[in-house]
Amino acid sequence: MKHTRGESVFIGANYVMLSLITIIIVIPFWYVLSVSVTPYSVFSEKNGLVLFPSSISFDYYAYLLKKGSLIYNAYGVTLRNAAAGILLSLLLTATAAYALAEKKLPGRRFLVLIFLFTMLFKGGLIPTYITIKNLGLLNTNYVLILVMAYSAFNMIIMKTFFEGIPDSLKESAAIDGASELRTLRSVVLPMSMPVIASIGLMYLVTYWNDFFNALLYVTDWHKAPVQLVLRTIIASSSLPPELLEAAGRTPPPTIGIQMAAIVIVALPMMILYPFVQKYFEQGMLIGSVKG
């Protein structure tokens, strides 16, 4: 296709603008990565401007990931929370969504209302905190797994998906004598793998990136997930004594440590998402079509 002069300018300007936006978004990440592998001598020699480090060292990483260090331990906590959390949340979300997707279920409207009302009106931070405290969950190993295990938004996405499965498929299973549970297991679930993958990944990101629930409900460093530990490392001016000890008594140049800690915490999701981008987009779109 031939472009007029004006169009060529337009296309060119568009390419340039988009590339600029992308660079502005990506460069901070590159910079962090680069500082995290730059030895302190090079960093100060270059006056902090190290986009392409002349020499590379992984000292900060070795230092942070020493066996028994706080971040090493927190990694285990986060992995455990995410694994258990995803299983539990998929169970809660899929079962509720499947039941509520059945249009003939007596009392369905009322039940849907019960499930969705709290999207509109929430108890708020303090009443929730009091509830968690009174349930005796504060500072336990499973409080973070539990509080993030269900999201009404994800339930709606799944319900929308289940509603799209033709009734005839379920009916023919029923005629063959399959129970509801069997139908769910052998007809509905195999068809629903894409949406389950989407929702599971969304929960994974939630569990991995949460820091506020941890800040509220976890005070014991041995139960703290990576984000909470990272937050403390970044605000290292007020390091708690346990953390200083876990990091070694004499803190080395902190900027490199901070950046290495950021990389350690952020990297898994950043490596993962381009491969699963498709599922994320899907989930987002099913969700937005309905709500």
Added chain:
Amino acid sequence: MEIVTETITADVKRSQARLLRRMWKYKWLYALLVPALAWVILFDYLPLYGISIAFMDYNVIQGFGASQWVGLTHFRELFDSEMFRNAFRNTLIISLYKMISGFVCPILLALSLNEIQTKWFKKSLQTAVYLPRFVSWVVYGGIITLLLSPETGVINKIVEWFGGKPVYLLVDPAYFRTILVFTDAMKEMGWAAIIYLAAIAGLNPEVYEAAVMDGASRFRRILHVTLPGISGTIIVIFILRVGYLMSAGLDQVLNLYNPMVFEVGDILDTYIYRVGIEQFSLSLAAAADVIKGIIGFVMVLIANQIAKRINDSGIF
């Protein structure tokens, strides 16, 4: 299908029995609802009961039973508090700014991405701009703090290079809100553009072809075909965003702010966290929660009603 009762004097007992039989038929579906229902009751409905502490002097050790009812005392205290009024004002201001930038940036990004013809290039750009969505505000806040710091920050190095004086941007009230709005846009706009990209992809290609035949330039096509085509999506997304007016970005502010910028950066959520969890004035903070909740509730209802009227697609 529905069984229609023919006579008005239908036996009530019989229809009750029928309902029970119908419910019995779905017993497994009800059973499937139990786990999620238990979760919702524990973590959504019990906190609703917890709201009552806003009207008490809540005694942490002895619990609800031993606490005195004090009526609206805490609400009065809030309205008298300069810090609360400040947080309230900031919430509205920051939220409005973000609403505008969070509205305009993704649309422009989607329109502009849509004009890229080279497939691999478009895909790589998309992957790159989605990136920040997948890190927490702890991570992103840490990165921003590094970039903006006076000693080591790149921004200040550049300022110095041009002969300027380094500024500690994050403690300067003049810049704080701008930083919030800008970094929020950087983090979220790529992801938010997905919906618009999908809406654009769903437009009828024949209309475009007709526009090309008519000799419409690319710019005119965007203005007269693409934008009107996705206007429904744009309106719904905007209205739904209005429903979140009272949430100005807890994670972001908590990871970027400091006492130097409370005046311009403290929002209701951070105020509630500080007063309730750090200073342990649980009842006072819960009262602030109630105010936030009620206004938020009303905003969501209004937004949803408008969305329904315009586009027939509210959430509830």
